[in-house]
Amino acid sequence: MSCGPVHEGPSGPVPRTPLGWLGHEGFRLFFPLGAIHAALWPLIWVLVQGLDLPMARMVPASIWHGYELLVGAYGAALIGFLTTAAPEWTDTAPLRGRPLWWLAALWGIARLVGFLGWDGIGMLGGAADLLWMGALILYLLQLSWRRKTDILLAFVFWLMLLFGAMATSRLAFALGDIDLAQQSTYMFGFGFLGVLGLALARIAVPVTNLVLDPTERSSPFRPHPGRLNLAPGLILLAMAGTLAGLNETVTGFLWIAAGAGFMDRVAEGFVGRQSFRAEILLLTGSSALAGSGLMMIGTAALGAGWSLYDGLHVALMGGLGLGVLAVYSVAGLLHANHSLPVPWQTRLAGVLLLASLVFRIGIDGVTGLAWLERSLPLASVLWAGAFLTWLAAYLPVFLRPPLGDPAPLPGDAGFATADIAVGE
Template sequence: MAPIPRLRDYKGPALLSYGFRPFFLFGSLYAGLAILAWLPVLSGELALSTAFAPRDWHIHEMLYGYLPAVITGFLLTAVPNWTGRMPLQGRPLLVLVLVWAVGRVAVTTSAWIGWEAAAVLDNVFLLLVAAAMGREIIKGKNWRNLKVLIALGVLLAGNILFHIEAHVLGVADYGIRFGIAATMVLIMLIGGRIIPSFTRNWLARENPGRLPAPFGRFDMATMVAAGAALLTWIAAPGWSVTGAALIVAGALQAVRLARWAGERTWRDRLVLILHVAYGFVPLGFVLTGLASLGILSSAAGIHAWTGGAMGVMTLAVMSRASLGHTGRALVASATMQGLYLLLVAGALARVCAAIHPDWSNLLLHVAGLSWSGAFVGFALAYWNVFTRPRVAS
């Protein structure tokens, strides 16, 4: 990624100087605190004033609450590099953060304010982000990156579908699968771009030898197979053909990951964790395929994708990007490495909870506390990174 363009004469708080700062900070805090709230909701000790079913609130706030915050932080930092225009900062950035926060409150209090008002307030955020990104890309004449609007549009459509479905049917179904599938496509696309690139750069400098295979026809074939399997899963999750397609896609994604030479990156934990995170992608495909065949609970594969691939990948990207964009060395501290391990252990515990029902209660709490500890811990560990000015080079 090219350097961020020279800033305007900005005199405000460092937190509002770049988009990644507030959205990575508050997004990670929300991810951790929302799961701390979810655990007593799950056990019946706490009731939320949301129009969503308790499970749907939990899923929605991870897929359409936390994830859009991270994506927005990434885009607000990346788009100025793509277009050569100044980044969004100061008061406009604060407004965007507040709109996101209002959406979180609206969803959680939707039983009071009404589902229609909650849906509008929640979706305004993605509309504003799409408008801001579109304006910058068009003014910068960076036409090839207009595809980011497609990704935002897919998330927006999935969120609208989620709200409508939850109101009409009482629970969300297609909206959940739609959001998970869209997230997996984003991870496969972005991961397939940054993981081999970062790995190649580090290996060429520190550990000469086998390098990641370049993007080619095999990668295209794996993406097509995965996309077709996900579309089939959205439409017919209980079909045996869906199960077979998901398992084949998972095997192909596993081979794709193996071609990136991740086992040679042990000494650079910022690179290694990206490979570990991507490992949950094929695992999720296989487990979800087995669920479609009636062999496992669907929760196993879904949480491999969400708690594993989505959770670990976003934490890995946030921790690396925040260091790079604030002038700090790209080195995972001992604390950050511990948080990586905590989150991976939590993701595996959540998958195992779906596979071993007798241990589910204990494993659910291990998973929830691990997730919360990892994200709140990240926010605290990176507090100075987000709230203090860039380190002078």
């Protein structure tokens, strides 16, 4: 399989305005939107909590906060990634212009409803979220049918799980069913970790090879293809066990196994001195935090000294957050026709994100620094700083007119190994 895109038909005229350039490809529009939402939403939530403002919600604000971060910030990253990567993987023309703006409008309507926090229009926000997720599923199915390929079906499967969890969460919000709202929001987060496992497996190989050989004349890094879907498969097993109501001991070990699947991906980052390149560290760090968080969830069920919520924050805030930052940085750079390495702002953003995680979960009892315990305002500021730092470096690049065909998104070559894994 060639690493270069071979799009069907003409790519169309290059837009002449900054808004047109943003809508020229999915990553240009949705990566900045996701970064802005990721930066501002936690700050808004902390402000509301700190001022003790009334929340017109039938579920606790903490559950709503988690839902908005997952569906809002990470949802925008998902749209931008798949509308950019799927055309590369299927050698088809990408979505441009109006379809992207319609997706952005649906996503934006739901975020506005979430910001207002009014149950009276909650169904409108839920409908908008379900529409953009459904449209994304149909888009991938349409590409699969046109190209007669199954390489997108794993993503379709996980998107369907996300759709189901999202619909259940919205129903629970409307009914005021706190337990169902909490469980379905957790399931949405775990489903996103499944998508993360798929994405990392397909991105890590070509990015590592590009770091090891910038000339792209060789592929020195070739992991075993049988490990491609290990982490997502183990997450699915743990989710099924949890939803089936298995006892805590059984589900605890299932979540530990799911975490181990991500830790297996960390081993792929040991490629000599190049392991310390920011591009590699972002990918391995994402897997390490996702795996550590899932194992913390499992061991918490077995009686460990930390809570389920600490594990959730490590996996969803740390693992998913760093994974999103990695996709933003590497894919955004290469698709805007720039070469590696990533700029220094990406390294700073990663450090700020990790610092935010430390302050969010607290380390009292580990080092005795009680002043770090639950430092929510500082954690929110550091988190916002991470994504705003990325935005300051990359938005000027995205606001420049596209020049020629975009460089291939990491993941195109990665499907060469995916094909082997399914016996093609």
